[in-house]
Amino acid sequence: MLDLKFVRNNPEVVKTALQKRRSSISLDPFLELDERRREKLVKVEKLKNKRNVVSEEIGRLKKVGQLAENLVLEMRQVSDEIKNLDEEIRVLDQQLQRVLLAIPNIPDDSVPEGIDESDNIELRRWGEPRQFDFDPKPHWDIGETLDILDFERGGKVTGARFTFYKGAGAALERAVFNFMLDVHTREHGYIEIIPPFMVNSNSMIGTGQLPKFAEDMFKVENTDYYLIPTAEVPVTNLYNNEILNGDKLPIYHCAFSACFRAEAGAAGRDTRGLIRQHQFNKVELVKFVRPEDSFAELEQLTLNAEKVLQLLELPYRVVTLSTGDLGFSSAKTYDLEVWLPSYNNYKEISSCSNFLDFQARRANIRYREGKVKPRFVHTLNGSGLAVGRTVAAILENYQTDTGTVKIPAVLHPYMGGIKEIN
């Protein structure tokens, strides 16, 4: 959420940002609401002041045994007026809040302007896509042939876009996220978290999934709980409504979780394999940092995620998302895209974003340093990495002409010494 005062004082800046994002939101209702609200506020506060002063006076009079009927009667009227005004303000507040929560973050100046993902800018590449001297198979074929992935029965037991991992497949999945967690905790200084896989609606508002994107999530019936679409939600909200001690910053967390996405509107896209599931595992990186450091922290975070791909020796590239492809809460995002032979292309496997104080303001996460007023922290997060897509990339990139799959060297210790799935 943007700062109310900032929007009030810089409407042109916000309007320009909305245009860059190709957003259709209009700011005018907001400005008008804001003005009306302040008008009423001044009025009601004057009345409240009067009530406070006179009530005190009544107390004093009663103490010395005097009646103050006329004052009481007058105040009864004033209180009624206050009640009405308060109600009007409450409604205005609500409307204002609704508009404010629907305004996306302002893209950073370094973000390329564009309409959609085709305007994303490639920053760098790592590794060379392997040249196959046979016809490489997609991972869903490999998985079924080796009997390590069962899409059929996933569909039977639950529904489309749910999968069973089996035998070496399950072991590989587990090896991959254990490896990722070890890299980030031991080499990159992240503190590990295992969060709740459900959160309440307040937390969903805090990170920006609600109120706009309710249809993308699974809600638990008869409760206020949602299945998390990413560990970003519980982990970022870990410190909501708190004032952190400045000497605790920066805070780095990495978290393993299952992620649940309704994938509304994704019908027909990535229908086969592990790429787009309703449930998948992910290791997430989350940072809470001082505002002045956040862009440097974004670079570092991205490198931390890249490191995993490098260690697994999977070719990838890094792209900067254009304003048209940028997520709602993000001011700047780098996507890591891994090489997938079945797509004959690079496919997103991590998304690393700087949210500035956008989430911190929604979730009310502040820090205090010295005697100055508390400030909002900046939050960042990135996948480090999506586990299912990593497994898919390993199966495809490490397949052999005999139909087996070699295990990347760094995973051998995590696979009990198994070097090849056959």
Added chain:
RNA sequence: GGAGAGAUGGCCGAGUAGGUCGAAGGCGGUCGCCUGCUAAGCGAUUAUACGAGCUAAAACUCGUAUCCAGGGUUCGAAUCCCUGUCUCUCCGCCA
């Protein structure tokens, strides 16, 4: 699921026959004094949000709100009533 107790400032903890309580006291923090050093001691200060005024912006001044949340009673509520949430204890159930 049943019964009971509780929720006050960064922390601990007063405050229930409603009235000057944003809230005693302690701890912690900050600044200053004192001190050969350390420790101790002395003094002061120490919540947040919103709005108005003044500002280039702050600072500042004033106002309003906030004693878990939301309603209610009342001229006036941390204090009374209702609802909800959470925590703790006991019982039941359970991985």
